[in-house]
Amino acid sequence: MIWRHKLSLSCGKDPSNQDTMMTEQITMQAPPSSRLVCAFGKACSSRKGGKEQGPDLCSWCKNMSLFELYRLADGLGREDHEAVRKLVDAYKKHLEDDLLERLRHKGWLMPCAIKDPYVRHMQWRDSFNPQDDKPCNNVVHRGQLCQRCYTKAREQECTWLKVEFDGDRYGFPCVFEDPRMHRPKDYFWRRGPGEDPDWEKDSRRGHAPCGRCEQRYKLCQNCYARINEMRGFGKFFDETHGILRMRYRGRDTGG
Ligand SMILES: [Zn+2]
Ligand SMILES: [Zn+2]
Ligand SMILES: [Zn+2]
Incomplete structure (x- = not known):
């Protein structure tokens, strides 16, 4: 990949003599007071x-x-x-x-x-x-x-x-993608009413990738579109914005 190549060049890893000479030349040509x-x-x-x-x-x-x-x-x-x-x-x-x-x-x-x-x-x-x-x-x-x-x-x-x-x-990850939301108690909202296998986000089922959200505990647009009309949605998420209801967030949400 080109950026890796560029990166290793700019790191100056193991420079040949020629490289060093070139660097010196460039340094000398730059105006000495360019920072001023x-x-x-x-x-x-x-x-x-x-x-x-x-x-x-x-x-x-x-x-x-x-x-x-x-x-x-x-x-x-x-x-x-x-x-x-x-x-x-x-x-x-x-x-x-x-x-x-x-x-x-x-x-x-x-x-x-x-x-x-x-x-x-x-x-x-x-x-x-x-x-x-x-x-x-x-x-x-x-x-x-x-x-x-x-x-x-x-x-x-x-x-x-x-x-x-x-x-x-x-921004914040979609609540399905939030690494802090994989605690045992998250099983309840992740599974939802348990009637539709497409409730929980699963890329293996062809679900669209998650986007970022402007606040925590929220469904991204793709997940919201997928599940907001499923039965029982309002029990777990606020219907208008797709934010996980307080009682499912738990207190143990740090890091
Ligand atoms: Zn300036
Ligand atoms: Zn920066
Ligand atoms: Zn999502």
Whole structure:
């Protein structure tokens, strides 16, 4: 797989002499002060007084939300405003292309949730600034935070992390897929009234794969569509939203 190949290259595992020479060459060619310059110049929030004006967004700014970058660009003087907006446009395009490329290839890693351009309208994303200039790492699941962002969000005690995320992942698993919901007492709701073998989600029976949910204890859309008209549904789940009734959740729901 190509990403593995790329990964091992960037890890620099067992580099030949030639590789080392190439790395040195690249390091020497890069402008030595690239970390001290930013297209936002004085308006760059990475340090007091900003940075020296440079040709591109700095890595600190690239971790900020796209909306915030556009807002910052709009606050610049007339001369810089257009040029910096174009840089943000180009960065947004780059994030979109990167994501689409990764979605096209099965097994490729995904960008960190904050680098997913399609969540830019979400409030959590707009409000979050990791306040760090290291780039994100890629992750296994779409909607997952990289280790750095997860750590920063916990340090900043972000409310959205507690409400909208399950650990480092946006959203929650379908209640049928929740690894915390395989206790002996879960047998009752998993089996339901026991009349229809298609009640419990089972991919071997051709059931559609589960999606993520915006809250815990909920059926994903596919499972909801499969069982919501079966007899006895309302005994176990709230009919409108497909949320498991309180009495079946139990107290022992941690980790
Ligand atoms: Zn910057
Ligand atoms: Zn990240
Ligand atoms: Zn499901």
